[in-house]
Amino acid sequence: MKTAVYHGIKDVRVEDVEEPKPGPREAMIRVKYCGICGSDLHEYLHGLFPQSSFGHEACGQVVGVGPQVKGFQVGSHVIAFGKGAFAEYMVCPADRMILVPEGMSWERAAVVEPLACAAYAIKKGGFEPGDRVLIAGAGPLGLMVLLGLGAIGLKTIYVSEISETRRKKAEELGAAAVFNPLETKIPSRIRGLTSGFGVDVAVESVGIEAALKDCLASARPWGKVIVLGIFTDRVPIHMLGFVTRETTMVGLNSIDPSLAITWVESKGIRPESIISKIIPLQQISAEGFEVLTRSIREEIKILVEP
Numbered sequence: 064m065k066t067a068v069y070h071g072i073k074d075v076r077v078e079d080v081e082e083p084k085p086g087p088r089e090a091m092i093r094v095k096y097c098g099i100c101g102s103d104l105h106e107y108l109h110g111l112f113p114q115s116s117f118g119h120e121a122c123g124q125v126v127g128v129g130p131q132v133k134g135f136q137v138g139s140h141v142i143a144f145g146k147g148a149f150a151e152y153m154v155c156p157a158d159r160m161i162l163v164p165e166g167m168s169w170e171r172a173a174v175v176e177p178l179a180c181a182a183y184a185i186k187k188g189g190f191e192p193g194d195r196v197l198i199a200g201a202g203p204l205g206l207m208v209l210l211g212l213g214a215i216g217l218k219t220i221y222v223s224e225i226s227e228t229r230r231k232k233a234e235e236l237g238a239a240a241v242f243n244p245l246e247t248k249i250p251s252r253i254r255g256l257t258s259g260f261g262v263d264v265a266v267e268s269v270g271i272e273a274a275l276k277d278c279l280a281s282a283r284p285w286g287k288v289i290v291l292g293i294f295t296d297r298v299p300i301h302m303l304g305f306v307t308r309e310t311t312m313v314g315l316n317s318i319d320p321s322l323a324i325t326w327v328e329s330k331g332i333r334p335e336s337i338i339s340k341i342i343p344l345q346q347i348s349a350e351g352f353e354v355l356t357r358s359i360r361e362e363i364k365i366l367v368e369p
Contacts, residue, residue, distance in 0.1 A: 065369065066150035067347050069117055072110055075149075075348050083147075083154045084127075090135050090157055091127035096173035096341070096366040097148035099351050101204060101270070102293055107352045109295045121148030121155075122163065122172035132157045142175050144318065149347060151369040161320055164328065170335040171327065173366050174203075178326070178334045179318035180291070181207035185215060186322060187315055188264065188289050195219040195262045197253055197281050199244075200269035201229040203364045204291055206236060206337050208266055211323075213237045214330040221262065223249050223277060228361040232337065244273065250280035261286060272298045279305060279312070288312040339363040 068078045085091040098120035106117055125139040135141065140163040145155030163172045181204065190196070194217055198205045201224035212220050213236070222233040223244045230241045242252055253262055261283030267275045270292030278288045279300065288310060305312070326332050339362045342350045351365050 064151040087129040092123040094123040118149035179323040181211040182322040183319040199274035201233040205268035214326040249277040253281040
């Protein structure tokens with residue numbers, strides 16, 4: 064079978080390898096789609112993380128099961144939260160899989176995982192009815208947070224993003240106002256929109272210094288900053304405002320698939336609307352990772368189809 068093999072920074076090659084075999088508690092899946100996650104991109108640019116999950120936003124059809132697997136059978140359509148899914152086939156522990164709900168398209172199933180990240184963050188983030196929110200970054204994760212906040216009824220959600228394509232998508236998905244941080248001083252604009260007060264919650268979804276500082280400076284006194292972005296560089300922070308405004312800052316990094324699917328089924332949100340391109344596995348580097356390394360990213364969510 065063909066799989067994308069990580070050889071080093073900016074060196075991912077599609078190669079022929081033996082098909083994997085499922086263990087007693089695993090299933091073998093023919094991969095339909097695997098999304099390129101922000102963490103995959105960071106690994107492409109900076110090196111594999113400890114316990115790397117390179118290639119983990121997968122959906123596909125079960126073609127084999129281990130003897131101790133229950134609840135799945137050959138032919139089951141599944142969403143797999145495993146790793147190694149930039150491939151024609153993958154194996155995944157059964158406890159890291161869920162069935163694709165009846166009638167759900169493959170495209171929608173492919174983006175349940177990033178929506179589940181947003182669902183976890185929103186559930187753990189302690190959002191209150193009527194909260195005003197800033198989302199720094201309208202990449203896949205920031206847009207999923209925007210969708211999720213809409214699902215729980217929040218209306219006043221501001222978004223900052225340098226890409227025009229992504230700003231337009233944020234407007235389309237319900238942002239109250241969208242700004243380009245290269246042209247607008249975000250904290251000043253936020254204070255102007257909130258009578259000098261600031262937002263109740265700011266969400267950093269990019270993993271860069273400027274976005275985090277905008278979030279900290281935009282949060283109201285006793286407000287909250289939720290950090291979802293993956294930082295590969297150290298960030299110097301001036302702590303005076305953080306202390307005097309008694310800001311709470313929390314990092315979150317897990318998933319809640321059941322809540323994500325509940326939103327899809329009961330709130331009518333369409334997470335697949337962020338998919339901007341589907342590429343063949345052979346083009347994963349040139350048309351996937353390299354496109355997403357551009358300083359201004361016009362693509363949003365790229366799916367790989369083995």
